[in-house]
Structures are given as C-alpha cells and as structure tokens.
Amino acid sequence: MDLAILLRRRSAMVEDPPEAIASDGSANVPLNRQLYEELRQAILSGRLLPQERIPSTRELAKSLGISRTTVTQSYEQLLSEGYLETIIGSGTFVCAQLPDDLLRSTPVNEAEKITRPPIKLSKYGSELAQIDVSLIREPNKTISFRYGRPAFDQFPIKLWRKLLSRHCRSNSNWLDYATDSLGYKHLREAIARYLSRSRAVECSPDQVLITNGTQQALYLVTRLLLDPGEAIALEDPGYLSARRIFLTQGAQLLPVAVDESGLVVKELANYSDQLLKLVYVTPSHQFPTGAILSLPRRLELLAWAQQTGALIIEDDYDSEYRYGDRPIPALQGLDRSDSVLYIGTFSKVLFPSLRIGYLVLPPSLVSLFSRAKWLSDRQLPLLEQQVLTDFIEAGHLERHLRKMRSHYDQCRQVLVQALNTHFGEQVTILGEKAGLHLMVRLHTSLSDEEIVERAARVGVGMMSAQPHYINPRCTGEFIFGYAELTKPQIQEGIHRLAQALMG
Template identity: 35%
Template structure:
C-alpha cells in the first residue's frame, strides 16, 4: 500500500483526504478485493490523527460500497467492479435482509437503550478485583451490611464530594441494586410526611409508577428549557418533588445554577424534600459540570440518587442513595424491614476499584469514547435524514431527541423501526398525562451502537420511516437546533 500523506494545511478535512487516498488505492487496484485495511486504532496512531478521523473516512468508503465491515475494528475491500452507492445495512445481515423479511423481534440496533458500549469496560481488570475479594472468605458467608458495605460507602462519600460537590458521610449512604429498589425504600421513609409528589413532565416513568404504587398522588409539572416549571410547582402545594437537573430525561435539558438555587429556596420555605436523580451527570462534554443540588444544599432538603449503571456494566446492579440527616432516624427505625440485595462481592470489588483510582480513569475513558461517538451520531443524522427530522443536540448525555416530520403516529414510527430491526422509544411514553406533542418525537441513544456501524444504523432507520416513494410529505421547515451548545471542533 502506498504511503499515506495527509496535509493539515489543506482546506480539505483530514478524513476527506484519507477517504480519497483509499478510494484511489481501490480504484487503481493497488488494494484488491478482500484485503484488510489497517485497524482504526493502529492507523490513527501511525498517522498521529484522532480515531474519529479514521472512522469518518472508513464510514464514507463503506457508504459508497468501497469497503465492508468484517468485524468491529477491521474493514476489507469490496469488489470494485460495478461498485455503486448502496444502502448501508449491518454487514452480517446485508445479503439476507435484501432478499427476505427480517424475523419479527430481531434487533440489529438498539436506539432505545443507554447501555454501555461493548468495548467500554476492561473486564479483565475487573476480574482481578473480584478475585481479590475471595481472599477474605469471612466477609462472604453472611448477608452483608443492610445499609451497604462500609468500604464502598466510604468511597462513594469521597466520590460524591470530589465529583459533585456534595459533603456527605458514609452514614448517610444506602446501597441498593438499582435506583428503583432504592425508591421503594424511600417511599416507606417519606409516606408518613406527605401523600403527593411532583414529577417532571415528561419524566422518569418507572419512578412515577413506584410512587403511585405506594399510594402517592402524582402531580406532573411541565418541563421548560431551564428545568421544571417553578410556578406550577409552587402552585401544586406539594412538599415533595423528583428532579434530574444535571441531564433531564428524556429532554436532555440542564438546570442552570440560578434555577437550582431557586428550587432549594422553595424547599427551605415550605419545608419540602427534593429527590435529585443525578442521571448521566458524568457525561458532560464541554465545560465544568454544574454542582449537584446536593452540593448546594445547606438545609438538609435533598435526597441524592446516584448510579454506576452508565459508567460500569449495568449488570453489576449497584446504585446508592444519600439521605439528609433528618431522615436517617426514620430509616434506622424501619431498617429491619429492608434487605440488602446488592452483591457483597461486587460491593467490595467496587470499593477497591474506586480506591485505586480506576473509576475516575473509567469515566475519563468513557467520556472520550462517547464524545467521539456523539460526533459520528449527529453527523450521521444530518447526512442521512437531512431536512426530514429536527435534531435537538445537547452538550451532555448519551441520547438525543428528534422530531420526525411525518404524518405517521409515534407508535407507527416505533413499529416501523422495529420491523427493520431498530428499537426506538417515543417521548410520548414518558408523559403521565395526555401528551401535548404535535409531531412525533423519538428518543435515540447512541451509546450501544458500534461506532463502525453508526451510519448504517441511522440509514436503516431512515428506510423504516421514509421508504423510497413515500418521501415528500414532511420535507420542509426542519432544522438542527442546539440547547445551549457551543460550536464543536471537529
């Protein structure tokens, strides 16, 4: 293969230069059919460019049919004779899908899941920490601490203080196997004090159902671009509210510092309790993270919920809750009613993992990985859909919302996507009351979609929603919007 020469002074982006190099090599038969291209990581290192540069070049070559994906990181040359632009199907299903219908329920691309990238965690390293736990068998033959293992609670207290600004003690922390399990415990603590709870609308539907099952009246409060509507909240007369200010789900809105202080003042004035779900707080790609409400709270009014499910494999099932001191006596009074369902083995392994600094390294690694994937994702949405959808780009998190300019209903879009092997979720599913949505909005996660398949995945979604021959109905008036986003360097 000819030496690759890239010019940083050229007006052409580096990925276009790289794309043209390989295109020329293939067209002039210097790269033959079946020959493997260098790995993304290896080529990026040898050329001193970012992985995203190589990925974008390879994506362009693949979308035009010059190469195909033969595993997650290696590509091989297609037969050049007669190459024409073709729809980018998943490589392992391309031939079959073009001739037979996709089997019902088959999911090629899961846009509805915020699960971790398959290459986002070092399982070999984790295995070593789990193995260390078995050296102390005495700790493993009992049921463990009801509140959670002391070592892990100590590490979490330091983590919340260093990363989110919250001054908490290990005595305030309760470990659980997921946020929903902790909410059941929290309901039993709060039910004697209040009978209603306000939730963001749209918002965390599973949380609302848990509180409803415990007899709480659910009061939906509409979302504004800067967070929950304070006028509606005050008018509701409730003294309990559930918010996710760092990255609201599903809108992606981030509550600014002024609004956070206002919410805390309200809680002080009416002696209310704020449940802060610090969802996706680790993945803010620009600027410094805004302090958590817990870090700003001096009145003991915030219950803080955190989870490791976005930075560690969610199969580990470890989340935590920080109670204000005033609620601890109620918890301890009823503690005999609770069971610790989180694995003692994994709690102890995680405590040591955190103590050795690996959690911070893991977060930095994922932040870089997901930022690069977000660039690919938003670029693919723009290139493939063009003016058919409106994309709400945010500067944090693992998902986005898109408004689909189609006469189809949200459920019809969900069903059509599933028929093509793409699982998506509708924003309408996250309203407690009737949705005010005038056009269907969909939630699309990019975290689980392989970087090398991002373009094909988005293209397959377009085929589901806008088949050839049906375009034209909703083709105008669309745009890319930005929720407080600064211009990104690419």
C-alpha cells in the first residue's frame, strides 16, 4: 500500500500547508505528532499490516510535501514505542507484535473491539455481584442523628500527632514487612492486658489477631469457618454489614428475635434440625436495639454452644460505653469451652479510619487465622500499630475513655429528656444506658419514609431501623446517633422533629 496515499486519504495532508495537516481542529498539534498519530492508527486498525515495509523518511517526506525532519521525528517515536522496527540494510517495518496488543493503553473504537465470552465469576464473586453492599444512605441535614461514628472533635489529635512524629523520627523499623501476621507483638500484649482489666476477657497475646477493623475479623471468620449452604444464626434486627458478609459466603441465615434482654436464646432450639455452626451476637449493646444480653442469657448461650459444638461470634463493638452500671463481663471471659471468637474495634473508641480491630481466638484456630491474614493483606501498617501501643500503654486510652464516657452519657441524657418532653406517650425509648446511639419507637400512623421526609424539611436527619431487619417490617423504629452532636443541637433537633411530626 502506498503510505502517502493512505495518509492523504485520511487527512488530506498534501493539499494543506504542513502546519494544518488535519482539518479537524487539531491545527495546534505539531506536525510530527499528527503524522505519528496517523501512522499509529493505520497500524492499529490493520491498514498497515505487521511486518509490512514502510517508505523511508526521505520518500515519505517527499510524497507528503513535508520536511524530512518531521517524518524522522514521527518514525523515531514509533520505533521507541515498539510500533516500528528497523532492519539494517532492509528498511523500516511494522513490528510483528504490537505494544497495544499487550497493553491496550488507548481506547479502541467499538468497531475494533473483539467480543469475548462473559467472564465467569467464582461462586463467591457471583454472590457478591447479587448483593447490595452500598452504605445505608445517611442524612446530610443541619442536625443529623446519623449513627456509627464517635465525636471527632473530642479526639486528642495533638497527642496522636506527637506520638506519630516521635515514632517517625526515632526509628525506621515500621518501614519493613512485619515478621508476624498476627500483628505488632507489643500491641497484642497491650490489647490482651487492656481486655483483661476492662472486659474480663481471658487470653494470652498469642491469641490476639490484629485485624482491619471488625469488618475483616468477620470476613476471616466467615471465610474460614462457614461453607456455602451452612447455617449461621443471627440477631434480628442485627448488624447489616455482618449479615452481608455471611450472605456473600452463601450462608443460610437463621434469624433469632431480640427482646429487652438481648438475643432470645431459647429460639435457637427452633433450629435443632439444622447443623448450626455459628451464632453472631452483640451482647454488650445489641445493635441496633441497645439491649444488653442478661447474665442468665449469656450462661444459657454458652451452655447451648458447649452442647451443640457451635461457635459464638461475640462482636463487642462499643462495649466501652456503659453509663452508670458496672459492665457485664464479655461472654469470652465466662466461656470455659473455647466456644467464643471475640471481636473488638478502635473505630468507636478512637476513630474508624484507623482501621484497627482485634479478634481473640481459641488457641486451636490461631495458626489458621494467621495464615489467612498473611495471604489476604499481609499486615496492618506498623506505624499506626506502634502509636496505638504507646497510646494504650501510657494510659491515654483509658483517660480518653473516662472523658468520653461522661461526655456521651450527658448527650444521651439530653436526648432522652428531649424525646420525653416533646413526644411524651408517643415515644418508647428502647435499650439500656450504653453506646453511642439509641433506638426509639415512634407511635404514629406515619410511615418511616414520611417521617424521614418531614424531618428533612425542617433540617433534621433521621435514620430508620428498617434496613437492619432480616424480615422487612414497617417499624416506626428509628436509630438516633448522638455522638456527633452538641447538647443544644440535640435539643433543637428533637424540638424541630416534634413540630414537624405532631404539628
């Protein structure tokens, strides 16, 4: 093929003055670049074939009526990118194997696309593709009672920064791979001691796996202990993110009701014909109802696990915040049969983007989980683990917790009082004096959607409890997060809400 004719056909190069080769508005593009692009497209679309000889720079410059330097610059670029090759004594040729075949770095137009059969996903991939994993929509209003976050403005950021920079300056050992995928040894020791004094959890540091929050702990437990089709019992209503992990593993979900004493343990007997391997619970502050699993129920649950051989996943996500009464020890501390996998997190106590949580494992499972962690993401960043170790060991964590307990307790009281004042008989406040949110039942004929909409109109953000139910219901139940609001904001928010709902 005559290359000059080919190029002429595409962009009428010869008739136009050299600086305006293309008539498509690309006149600002240098001439050598235009020629390079034309040649490259000719090669990619197959108008110039692999191993086809192309004219010398002198021939092409002459037939296009442009300078030889311009052609040489274009050829050199194509040679360096692997579209052309020179064979000494023979000339310049289109390469047999083109870089775009390997890289596909530029968009191809529709006509050039090669259709391939649909990508076949794994069983896990297929389940995941079916399930909505998006965040629950959060209200973005002047006063938002969204839940799930601590009070960021109360976090001792200066102190954290000081600890961070001290570690950055004083050593560089946080740059390396960890020697151990269970997590930074001193942090595991600090967590084991902290859990023993604050939650009566009994464990050695060797049973503590540092995870990327509760989320990764739940993910690893599910991947390693549950096969598709196998059954897991869980609280209804319960934590949506946990449920989604179980669902994507293809697990069979067995909902168990929750009342004012937490999980109704005797309902587990309804599933005695199933091979129930796991049960997921939030005993210290049931999510979202706020019930605390009573001591008799804890003992009943442990006895059931011992009898059936099932394992209990204890998610202790905000147990640090109990106001007034002494906390009930964690299930793990009452367990005598290695039936509990205990999960904790720093997302509520410190901040969620830290992404540090922990999983306390029965000794027999430690090595397996450590392998899985190593294969999934190796380790968590060492610098943050070292800073957190200092934070705990120097007593800052417990100092911060004391301060925050008093702060959140006051916020909670203000919220309860405002709800009682403005709604009176029209509201039932659920749950115990604990946590960073509370659940309420509004006695009204309005739908949840209507309530949310009316609240939004007066600048108040509210979130229904509906998404946390396995069996969807029209609940009239709402979750009020109070950790991110000031006391006047809480009062104002409830006042506006009452006006919007009750006129």
